[in-house]
Amino acid sequence: MTKILNFLFLSLLMIFSCQSKESEEITETKKPNVLIIYLDDLGYGDLSAYGATEIYTPNMDRLANEGLKFTNAYATSATCTPSRYAILTGNYPWRNDNAKILPGTAPLLIETDEMTIPKMLKTKGYHTGVVGKWHLGLGDGFVDWNENISPGPNEVGFDYAYIMAATQDRVPTVYIKNGNVVGLDKEDPILVDYDNNFEGEPTGKNNPELLKMMWHHGHNSSIVNGIPRIGYMKGGESAKWVDEDMADHFLLEAQQFIKEKSRGENPFFLYYAMQQPHVPRTPHPRFEGKSGMGPRGDVILEADWCIGEIMKTLEEEGILVNTFIIFSSDNGPVLNDGYNDNAVEKLGKHKPWGPFRGGKYSLFEAGTRMPFMTYWKGTIQPGVSEALVSQLDLLNSLSTLVGSDIKTVDGEDLLDVLLGTSNEGRAEVILEATSRTALRSGDYIMIPPYDGPKVNELVNIELGNDSEYQLYNLKSDPGQKNNLAKSQPDILKKLIERFEKLRGS
Numbered sequence: 432m433t434k435i436l437n438f439l440f441l442s443l444l445m446i447f448s449c450q451s452k453e454s455e456e457i458t459e460t461k462k463p464n465v466l467i468i469y470l471d472d473l474g475y476g477d478l479s480a481y482g483a484t485e486i487y488t489p490n491m492d493r494l495a496n497e498g499l500k501f502t503n504a505y506a507t508s509a510t511c512t513p514s515r516y517a518i519l520t521g522n523y524p525w526r527n528d529n530a531k532i533l534p535g536t537a538p539l540l541i542e543t544d545e546m547t548i549p550k551m552l553k554t555k556g557y558h559t560g561v562v563g564k565w566h567l568g569l570g571d572g573f574v575d576w577n578e579n580i581s582p583g584p585n586e587v588g589f590d591y592a593y594i595m596a597a598t599q600d601r602v603p604t605v606y607i608k609n610g611n612v613v614g615l616d617k618e619d620p621i622l623v624d625y626d627n628n629f630e631g632e633p634t635g636k637n638n639p640e641l642l643k644m645m646w647h648h649g650h651n652s653s654i655v656n657g658i659p660r661i662g663y664m665k666g667g668e669s670a671k672w673v674d675e676d677m678a679d680h681f682l683l684e685a686q687q688f689i690k691e692k693s694r695g696e697n698p699f700f701l702y703y704a705m706q707q708p709h710v711p712r713t714p715h716p717r718f719e720g721k722s723g724m725g726p727r728g729d730v731i732l733e734a735d736w737c738i739g740e741i742m743k744t745l746e747e748e749g750i751l752v753n754t755f756i757i758f759s760s761d762n763g764p765v766l767n768d769g770y771n772d773n774a775v776e777k778l779g780k781h782k783p784w785g786p787f788r789g790g791k792y793s794l795f796e797a798g799t800r801m802p803f804m805t806y807w808k809g810t811i812q813p814g815v816s817e818a819l820v821s822q823l824d825l826l827n828s829l830s831t832l833v834g835s836d837i838k839t840v841d842g843e844d845l846l847d848v849l850l851g852t853s854n855e856g857r858a859e860v861i862l863e864a865t866s867r868t869a870l871r872s873g874d875y876i877m878i879p880p881y882d883g884p885k886v887n888e889l890v891n892i893e894l895g896n897d898s899e900y901q902l903y904n905l906k907s908d909p910g911q912k913n914n915l916a917k918s919q920p921d922i923l924k925k926l927i928e929r930f931e932k933l934r935g936s
């Protein structure tokens with residue numbers, strides 16, 4: 432019976448592929464929509480589906496419990512810009528010297544002739560959009576924020592882009608739609624400078640009386656909405672965002688994109704880059720106090736709600752069965768990342784880093800081990816996958832999904848793993864944290880010796896630096912307590928050789 436069905440299916444495929452352009456378009460529309468939901472600084476242990484008991488994230492849990500929950504998935508880096516560069520291009524960020532946390536004035540990091548997920552999908556007829564945090568630079572040197580800003584997301588594959596330039600704590604604090612600042616009054620032009628203040632403008636450092644949120648380290652330049660930021664900005668009053676409305680604002684944009692595109696002929700790709708729980712944490716008043724953990728917990732609940740709303744939109748449009756959803760975060764968690772917002776004081780028993788050591792900025796596991804789920808109603812069977820995967824692999828895997836032969840060097844094609852039909856993940860992956868790298872291979876991780884402090888005291892996170900080699904078996908020792916470098920010299924030697932070969936390639 433199956434053989435007959437297979438034969439019929441293949442015959443139909445052949446008929447379709449031999450026919451005119453019209454029927455090609457019919458097969459095009461059958462490709463699934465692709466939605467990447469990407470959080471900012473959300474930790475492995477921040478979801479109830481990943482073991483959190485002090486916070487409840489039902490909508491993220493739905494993706495985990497009704498989809499595939501990965502327990503060995505990595506961001507490429509322990510900070511934002513390099514991870515975002517890698518997820519979109521499929522290239523290791525340590526190959527690009529500029530893939531570091533960028534100021535709001537940095538030029539576009541992705542080359543306009545570089546392959547990206549949206550570019551690849553466009554070759555197969557996809558409408559592509561990004562909504563949310565960009566942080567991959569804009570322009571090619573100097574940016575005039577009062578003119579069309581280019582190159583940017585539109586030049587690296589996105590048909591539609593509704594973004595913030597860098598981070599919520601960096602100027603300019605405005606939304607940018609397809610290269611144009613939204614709501615800008617040309618009579619009140621925007622000026623941005625990361626080195627010098629504009630004469631007469633208040634700052635977080637000099638004018639604490641104007642602040643509704645106090646800075647702890649950094650974040651003492653221009654004040655916007657009572658929140659001190661990184662960098663100086665003048666003008667653009669009518670265009671400035673309202674921090675507490677940001678989640679609703681991006682959500683609406685994402686929903687509009689989905690609704691509009693799902694009614695068209697072609698499939699869509701949406702990269703929904705949410706800003707939570709990065710600093711400054713500014714929950715909408717609806718979520719204030721709801722977690723009992725202060726603003727960090729509140730914005731996680733807010734993000735969870737937004738994801739629920741997105742799921743409703745997909746359901747209402749009748750496209751949940753035809754949408755492949757990938758959920759993850761760009762780097763590990765941090766509590767005090769520069770503002771006094773009670774994240775430390777109100778944490779209680781919650782462990783944003785889950786069972787792992789370190790956090791954001793760290794070469795230890797919590798820096799890059801991410802919550803990562805794939806969900807595709809009716810196609811992906813619920814389950815847990817222990818396969819080793821990296822966000823690097825999305826480009827090549829999605830490429831196979833849509834029948835493209837575009838592949839990048841560093842990524843692997845793990846489509847079967849992402850769909851749950853195989854457990855054969857990567858054999859190895861290089862991890863990065865602020866330009867330091869380590870090798871995960873099988874169950875082991877090898878961290879070479881690095882100078883520098885063991886702990887970043889400002890954020891209170893262990894960075895992974897040591898004067899000796901470190902080797903851990905992550906299966907038996909996820910918390911990286913027992914350094915096996917001396918007791919397992921053969922494995923150490925093998926991993927060092929492999930690491931040096933990969934880093935040199």
Ligand code: NG6
Pocket residue numbers: 471472510511512532566598600648649650661709710762768769
């Ligand atoms: C750091 C900021 C931190 C955060 C980070 C970028 C200071 C002292 N710290 O430099 O608050 O903005 O950059 O975070 O300024 S990321 O998630 O976008 O990588």
Ligand code: CA
Pocket residue numbers: 471472510511709761762
């Ligand atoms: Ca981040």
